[in-house]
Amino acid sequence: MKLAILQTSTGIDPAAEAEFLAAQIGDAAAQGAQIIFTPEMSGLLDRDRARAAGNVRHEADDPVLTAVCAAAARHAVWVHLGSLALRGAASKFVNRGFLIRSDGEIAARYAKIHLFDVSLGSESWRESAAYEAGEEAVVAATPWGGLGLTICYDVRFPALYRALAETGAAIIAVPAAFTRPTGQAHWHVLLRARAIETGCWVIAAAQTGEHQDGRATYGHSLVISPWGEVMLDMGEAPGIGLASIDLAEVEAARGKVPALHHARPFRMAQP
Template identity: 55%
Template sequence: MTATRFTAACVQMRSGRDPIRNRDAAVAMAREAADRGAHFVQTPEMTSLLERNRAALFEKVGLEAQDPTLNALREVARERGIVVHVGSIAVKAGDRIANRGYLIGQDGEITASYDKVHLFDVDLPNGESWRESATYAGGDRAVLAETPWGWLGLTICYDVRFAALYRALAESGASFLSAPACFTRQTGEAHWHVLHRARAIETGSFMISAAQGGLHEDGRETFGHSLIVDPWGRILAEAGTEPGVILAEIDVGLVTDARARIPTLKNARTFEVEAVPAPRPAGRAASA
């Protein structure tokens, strides 16, 4: 029988350039979350390493099977009997790197993985510029992973801006959606909360997103504010900018309730887009 309630935790981090130090921080906070009653623990995007220098990044990143953070969090899941969602780590993928998230079962085995689909190639108003596609290999599939409480849609960070992905996951059976992130401070201040509440409301799903927060060793500044949002768009738990753990009780029945009250998934219809030109005065040729 599927359990109808569980406690979810987000581990907020300030990952730096040392993968072992980052691993130890993630493990310590995951254990803290379990000690506080969490059944499901999520870490942020790039849990194991934040490094803007491409050469240094490639030097520190290895193969999935040997990744120290992934292996350590598998052990935490096994020893505490919890589900661990590693928001993402960097792993080698040919001549580039995959930004890959993992779901780890209570037995410590990897049950699903997801490569970030939408890559952050942007130029921000303050002069900040990012070209993830120069280093990372984007994924090409959405991933729905089974948990003891229902189905979880796996996404990462910039994905949260693409509503169709979340609708597709919810239509495929997801009750919980996630966007563990490394949001910049500028974009986070503008859009982090509204995007999470919108994705939750649009799909009648929980949104669970652990984040990076603060000023990092490689010079970037991230927004933090890890969030757990219910299907009605209410924020159940929120962090600030400092590393730490937030928890919230998840009542799975709220998904059914929200989708019954406002059945947007059922009411959606297919349609075509018609482009209607402006009327032109009779007897006049259109200007070039």
């Protein structure tokens, strides 16, 4: 399986991002990619929520989703569109990712379960103030094996990743817009841990650099083997990264350390 990662510096204009992503998908396909992964918030990254509200659409009307589906069909490639800010059923937005088949049809959707509500000293984030949380974990069928769908802050909740692996995931996508402080401290170690614990390939497409809304993201999109080896690290520059992965390594890693089969129920001792 040959994959591509699009490492981007998404801005505040979805129309421009739609055109850019469609072109990048074409470039990645021309380089032989069979499936292409994009970051969290691939269509709009804007911390000014009043301004962002004017650009957030319902799924059926979103220009980025429409453009990416068309590009997938035009180039006959699968695309994991890491996530988009969309209008939800209630008053809040939803952070939703999509797996798009090579015919341009949507194969699966996933809404981010764990919302980023943290204080980092100089930075404070309250994703739940504008977004509603998802409730369902998703493993989607692909021609290469089961693909588990997660988004960014989900990576800190290993029970989700174990559940995905136990449900058939051989690959887990972790599109992200990690802050620089948390990225420098935790990005590599968290993603390597999730790969090792589950015996899955981990594909993490990330936002990078200085954004139009004033934030800065960490970059370092990664491809990590089921044994925890970093096979691709894109550093901080935007662009297209390519990698070939062997799904046979999933069973090989799980055969060496069958932790998924060794898990046992337990109870906490009373003090």
